[in-house]
């Protein structure tokens with residue numbers, strides 16, 4: 561099988577605004593809002609302002625909203641303040657949010673999150689409880705001296721049960737699916753990564769064995785939500801702790817990671833890259849990581865990283881012209897395009913692109929992040 565896929569004349573960015581059906585999930589466009597933590601829930605409960613924030617994107621041509629990371633109901637999941645929970649009292653708040661998105665014609669997944677070694681024992685909701693990880697590791701906040709706790713088998717079982725409970729709650733509240741945050745060096749990714757997983761039991765070992773924790777999370781969710789509920793899994797090569805880290809150096813190695821996750825019940829793969837147009841494996845041709853993900857697994861794929869950021873005023877991640885996205889789209893590298901910062905800066909970004917008003921899109925300035933609602 562050649563790594564190169566034949567170049568097809570781009571059908572144009574307009575194809576992003578066609579409706580799409582992924583299994584049982586029907587979306588009005590192929591644009592997704594990327595999950596972005598906004599730290600605007602001081603008590604961990606989403607409020608009307610959060611519902612309005614997502615509604616503004618859903619009513620402007622964003623087919624799928626993926627929520628900011630939201631903590632599963634285990635005290636070890638939390639680290640950063642202001643992040644909403646997906647358990648207890650917060651669930652009433654999430655009802656408001658999903659109702660607002662649905663009223664605008666959108667669909668929504670919560671992104672279920674356990675922050676692993678980013679936690680330390682000074683943090684809420686249970687001071688004294690350290691960060692959890694596959695092995696005893698340096699705390700991921702580099703100025704914090706306390707190591708993470710290597711999870712026992714009962715810690716693992718409790719955390720897996722909390723993921724399954726959160727997914728079942730999402731289904732009960734009327735969400736259209738869930739996304740599992742398996743990327744960026746947080747808990748599930750720490751199990752994947754050989755630097756942070758040095759276990760000698762069944763949760764450690766070679767690349768495939770290191771997927772076991774993620775596989776058990778997915779299997780436990782599937783057992784609760786049934787075969788058809790959309791289940792997206794977000795993965796990345798890069799880590800917050802190390803942008804150059806890689807889970808896989810070759811397509812075959814990537815399949816060692818993704819294959820078991822797909823077999824366990826993932827139905828959509830969300831491939832988190834910082835620049836979506838870059839080759840996934842430079843020595844194997846120019847196919848993007850999203851393209852490889854789709855080719856290797858046959859599943860629907862969400863691509864992300866740099867969309868729209870080449871506009872003057874948007875702080876650029878590189879030459880992210882819409883043409884390079886068109887090329888990857890036409891080649892069939894991805895099904896959905898997730899957009900992060902461009903949609904933060906401008907809730908109407910997708911609608912402006914759809915109607916040819918690129919010049920009117922607002923610029924992104926991370927120093928004004930708090931004002932972007």
Ligand SMILES: Cc1cc2nc3c(=O)[nH]c(=O)nc-3n(C[C@H](O)[C@H](O)[C@H](O)COP(=O)(O)O)c2cc1C
Pocket residue numbers: 594595596597598628629671741743744794832833834864865866867869877898899900901902
């Ligand atoms: C303010 C901010 C918060 C983010 N929070 C999350 C998060 O909670 N979960 C996650 O998986 N990625 C998170 N990301 C990464 C984005 O989902 C996305 O992958 C990244 O911004 C690249 O896409 P973009 O170039 O379109 O912005 C965050 C990014 C930003 C800018």
